Amino acid sequence: MTDTAAFYAAIDGTWPAAKVTRAGSWAIRDGQGGGKRVSAATAEGPVAASDLGAAEAAMRDIGQTPLFMVRQDEDALDHLLDAHGYTIVDPTNGYIAPVAILTDIPIPRVTAFSIWEPLAIMEDIWAAGGIGPARLAVMHRTKTKTAILARHKDKPAGTAFAAIHDGIAMVHAVEVLAYQRRQGVAQWIMRRAAFWAAENGADRIAVLTTAANGPANALYRGLGFRQVCGYHYRTAPENT
Structure with missing residues (x-):
């Protein structure tokens, strides 16, 4: 049995961003044009509306439009981003x-x-x-x-x-x-x-x-x- 954490770690390990940095509880991926999977930020801990600006600024600083990956069971994050006008793109299944x-x-x-x-x-x-x-x-x-x-x-x-x-x-x-x-x-x-x-x-x-x-x-x-x-x-x- 593979848990979801191991699966998500395998995504990062087998399709890695050029660089990953931290901005508070966010993991900021520098994709260097390699697509959404290596450019999307993820929440690595609890986040609130007041934390969103730090992630947005960090992504803009490396020339990327703010983009977030919302993983399974991250409903609070999904609602937060929805409330700030972020739209859903590419729902993806992991097998x-x-x-x-x-x-x-x-x-x-x-x-x-x-x-x-x-x-x-x-x-x-x-x-x-x-x-x-x-x-x-x-x-x-x-x-x-x-x-x-x-x-x-x-x-x-x-x-x-x-x-x-x-x-x-x-x-x-x-x-x-x-x-x-x-x-x-x-x-x-x-x-x-x-x-x-x-x-x-x-x-x-x-x-x-x-x-x-x-x-x-x-x-x-x-x-x-x-x-x-x-x-x-x-x-x-x-x-x-």
């Missing part, structure tokens, strides 16, 4: 499974490979999905990591990134080329990531997807993942 349930069948030859550093074709696939240099920089900041290249019908089909934190292998940046979708490519990506995870000492595998992504949610549930937690962002009024 986890034992590695063993994805290593029960062999991966067909030349279907999916674990490769680090990423090949140019993998970077091209990510770029087609909006995953550019700033997010690639996030990947390079991690320690135990790999990338997955999937092929279908003898052509590159998809890619993903995986890293390990405290026994949890988390898969990020899953991207399948549009014309290669609905062919089982993402399933083989996840299975290859699980084999890599087992080889590197992880016993659990995790993944994140937005609640609105119906196909991805169905895929992970179908593979035996269970939802363990979730979060959403609240973005500043001037960013809406």
Whole structure:
């Protein structure tokens, strides 16, 4: 059983901000253009309306529009931000499974490979999905990591990134080329990531997807993942 605290720690450990500082009870992430996950502030203790300004100022000081991640059971924070005009963005589901349930069948030859550093074709696939240099920089900041290249019908089909934190292998940046979708490519990506995870000492595998992504949610549930937690962002009024 993985508790929510361990899951959230794995998010930070496998998709790290360039820098994390403190402003009172807030953790302020410097994402350097790497997306919301590495740029959102989180409450690391009780906060009140009088504390909000410190977080906003700290984010503006590093050139970021105020953005907060609201994790499961942080209802008081959610109400506080709502009262100050912050709007919800990207509700996200967090899934986890034992590695063993994805290593029960062999991966067909030349279907999916674990490769680090990423090949140019993998970077091209990510770029087609909006995953550019700033997010690639996030990947390079991690320690135990790999990338997955999937092929279908003898052509590159998809890619993903995986890293390990405290026994949890988390898969990020899953991207399948549009014309290669609905062919089982993402399933083989996840299975290859699980084999890599087992080889590197992880016993659990995790993944994140937005609640609105119906196909991805169905895929992970179908593979035996269970939802363990979730979060959403609240973005500043001037960013809406």
